[in-house]
Amino acid sequence: xxxxxxxxxxxxxxxxxxxxxxxxxxxxxxxxxxxxxxxxxxxxxxxxxxxxxxxxxxxxxxxxxxxxxxxxxxxxxxxxxxxxxxxxxxxxxxxxxxxxxxxxxxxxxxxxxxxxxxxxxxxxxxxxxxxxxxxxxxxxxxxxxxxxxxxxxxxxxxxxxxxxxxxxxxxxxxxxxxxxxxxxxxxxxxxxxxxxxxxxxxxxxxxxxxxxxxxxxxxxxxxxxxxxxxxxxxxxxxxxxxxxxxxxxxxxxxxxxxxxxxxxxxxxxxxxxxxxxxxxxxxxxxxxxxxxxxxxxxxxxxxxxxxxxxxxxxxxxxxxxxxxxxxxxxxxxxxxxxxxxxxxxxxxxxxxxxxxxxxxxxxxxxxxxxxxxxxxxxxxxxxxxxxxxxxxxxxxxxxxxxxxxxxxxxxxxxxxxxxxxxxxxxxxxxxxxxxxxxxxxxxxxxxxxxxxxxxxxxxxxxxxxxxxxxxxxxxxxxxxxxxxxxxxxxxxxxxxxxxxxxxxxx
Amino acid sequence: xxxxxxxxxxxxxxxxxxxxxxxxxxxxxxxxxxxxxxxxxxxxxxxxxxxxxxxxxxxxxxxxxxxxxxxxxxxxxxxxxxxxxxxxxxxxxxxxxx
Numbered sequence: 295x296x297x298x299x300x301x302x303x304x305x306x307x308x309x310x311x312x313x314x315x316x317x318x319x320x321x322x323x324x325x326x327x328x329x330x331x332x333x334x335x336x337x338x339x340x341x342x343x344x345x346x347x348x349x350x351x352x353x354x355x356x357x358x359x360x361x362x363x364x365x366x367x368x369x370x371x372x373x374x375x376x377x378x379x380x381x382x383x384x385x386x387x388x389x390x391x392x393x394x395x396x397x398x399x400x401x402x403x404x405x406x407x408x409x410x411x412x413x414x415x416x417x418x419x420x421x422x423x424x425x426x427x428x429x430x431x432x433x434x435x436x437x438x439x440x441x442x443x444x445x446x447x448x449x450x451x452x453x454x455x456x457x458x459x460x461x462x463x464x465x466x467x468x469x470x471x472x473x474x475x476x477x478x479x480x481x482x483x484x485x486x487x488x489x490x491x492x493x494x495x496x497x498x499x500x501x502x503x504x505x506x507x508x509x510x511x512x513x514x515x516x517x518x519x520x521x522x523x524x525x526x527x528x529x530x531x532x533x534x535x536x537x538x539x540x541x542x543x544x545x546x547x548x549x550x551x552x553x554x555x556x557x558x559x560x561x562x563x564x565x566x567x568x569x570x571x572x573x574x575x576x577x578x579x580x581x582x583x584x585x586x587x588x589x590x591x592x593x594x595x596x597x598x599x600x601x602x603x604x605x606x607x608x609x610x611x612x613x614x615x616x617x618x619x620x621x622x623x624x625x626x627x628x629x630x631x632x633x634x635x636x637x638x639x640x641x642x643x644x645x646x647x648x649x650x651x652x653x654x655x656x657x658x659x660x661x662x663x664x665x666x667x668x669x670x671x672x673x674x675x676x677x678x679x680x681x682x683x684x685x686x687x688x689x690x691x692x693x694x695x696x697x698x699x700x701x702x703x704x705x706x707x708x709x710x711x712x713x714x715x716x717x718x719x720x721x722x723x724x725x726x727x728x729x730x731x732x733x734x735x736x737x738x739x740x741x742x743x744x745x746x747x748x749x750x751x752x753x754x755x756x757x758x759x760x761x762x763x764x765x766x767x768x769x770x771x772x773x774x775x776x777x778x779x780x781x782x783x784x785x786x787x788x789x790x791x792x793x794x795x796x797x798x799x800x
Numbered sequence: 801x802x803x804x805x806x807x808x809x810x811x812x813x814x815x816x817x818x819x820x821x822x823x824x825x826x827x828x829x830x831x832x833x834x835x836x837x838x839x840x841x842x843x844x845x846x847x848x849x850x851x852x853x854x855x856x857x858x859x860x861x862x863x864x865x866x867x868x869x870x871x872x873x874x875x876x877x878x879x880x881x882x883x884x885x886x887x888x889x890x891x892x893x894x895x896x897x898x
Binding site: 328329330334335336337343344345346347348349350353355361362363364365366367384386391393394395408443444445446454455456457458459460461590592595597599600601602603 | 855857860862863867868870872877878880885888891
């Protein structure tokens with residue numbers, strides 16, 4: 295880092311924006327969730343033992359031939375449509391050639407001059423409701439590469455003694471979505487970056503064409519950033535920060551690159567066109583390789599695969615199957631549920647939109663559904679280190695629990711216990727309440743009255759206050775009564791009995 | 801006659817990871833120029849109305865059902881590996897991405 299021409303201290307974000315305008319561009323790779331790979335029938339699965347989800351095609355063995363996964367083409371068309379793209383009537387695959395151990399054939403089968411989808415856009419809503427249109431250049435099909443682990447003393451590529459390769463990921467279907475240069479985002483660039491990647495993730499999740507887990511690399515973003523002096527229109531030299539795999543990291547990486555570029559340019563330096571690596575720990579980027587020969591991929595049409603033709607009828611059939619766009623759906627649900635903007639954002643951030651929507655559809659009010667999912671279910675999931683959705687709580691369970699509460703047969707506290715028993719697989723709420731005798735103590739046998747009398751006898755000072763008109767003091771009797779009835783008392787009934795005993799009108 | 805310089809051949813050889821001597825580079829530059837010229841005669845036979853051919857076979861949409869087929873065991877996958885460790889192919893460290 296002695297070269298002062300290409301390196302300088304980053305400016306603050308504000309200083310950077312006083313002097314420069316950012317130009318952004320994103321390449322988002324989406325792993326499709328087909329059962330099998332793009333060009334072979336090996337399984338597309340995550341988390342298995344290394345090199346066990348492979349066959350001769352994934353390993354690029356001599357003499358093997360690829361065959362296109364029709365489902366992956368269908369998914370790519372759906373994604374293209376959701377991105378408001380034109381769908382190519384005819385397109386083909388191409389070989390992108392480079393030597394690197396993650397690609398055993400020495401080329402990646404991709405699309406080059408004829409992508410399956412092109413000329414689209416996404417309207418991205420920022421936090422304050424401002425809508426920013428991002429133009430989509432193209433979305434093309436390709437295959438993922440194998441996974442390298444760098445071994446050696448440092449554990450990083452620099453100073454690694456050797457690398458280990460797992461080809462399980464090799465050949466997993468990808469769609470790469472490339473934006474046109476995004477001009478005019480200004481100070482909202484980093485926020486737009488996060489919102490854009492988030493929107494793409496929501497779309498592929500909504501289409502159910504990807505598991506869309508960024509932490510697993512199902513959705514990965516390469517962020518291109520350049521800065522041009524204010525008042526000019528010629529784009530500066532860009533850097534490309536590779537494989538940023540969380541929404542927060544996308545926002546931070548764009549922020550940092552805007553500041554870094556501005557620092558170098560302000561000091562009279564030159565930006566090197568290069569790839570950069572995101573460093574989560576320091577929230578900075580580090581230099582990767584310069585763009586050079588390595589980018590001379592010598593693309594040519596893939597001779598082992600025949601072209602793909604899409605008919606208008608097929609495309610329209612797929613268009614008719616598209617779900618409501620996620621952004622539209624959010625606007626609709628926000629209005630329908632009556633949550634505050636903050637409550638709704640929290641629900642979206644927690645990834646519980648679908649769960650609450652389904653629970654509301656099962657007859658539970660939106661606020662009650664939100665309370666269950668954001669409260670007790672999230673708490674139980676956290677304790678088990680799971681996503682709330684992974685607990686297996688069905689909307690009908692919440693509907694049943696809520697029904698038992700409204701009927702006064704159990705109280706909130708017992709309902710939470712019942713939920714734990716449901717998760718433990720003991721049956722429906724109704725079955726559990728019956729089997730475990732959890733129903734609120736009714737006063738048919740006088741048990742509740744007895745418990746109230748006991749509590750009143752033990753707390754004469756409280757009784758005195760109530761008698762003097764401080765009805766709030768009844769709360770102090772609820773605890774002892776609950777204790778006596780193992781939590782199965784109905785607080786409303788306890789209050790009635792106390793008031794009756796003291797001859798006070800409720 | 802097409803211009804294929806020695807530098808062009810050297811660049812291609814480097815990209816293709818092919819080691820070539822000075823003599824080979826010179827010779828290949830001349831031969832490639834002839835090959836490119838020969839290929840160029842094809843375009844003379846094509847009139848403007850004929851669309852470019854993507855593929856020699858008159859086929860489109862050869863698709864496979866999305867159904868899982870056979871896989872190798874890790875041992876089978878690694879049979880041809882020059883070296884392996886922990887079920888993975890072991891290769892020299894190459895300074896590049898990741």
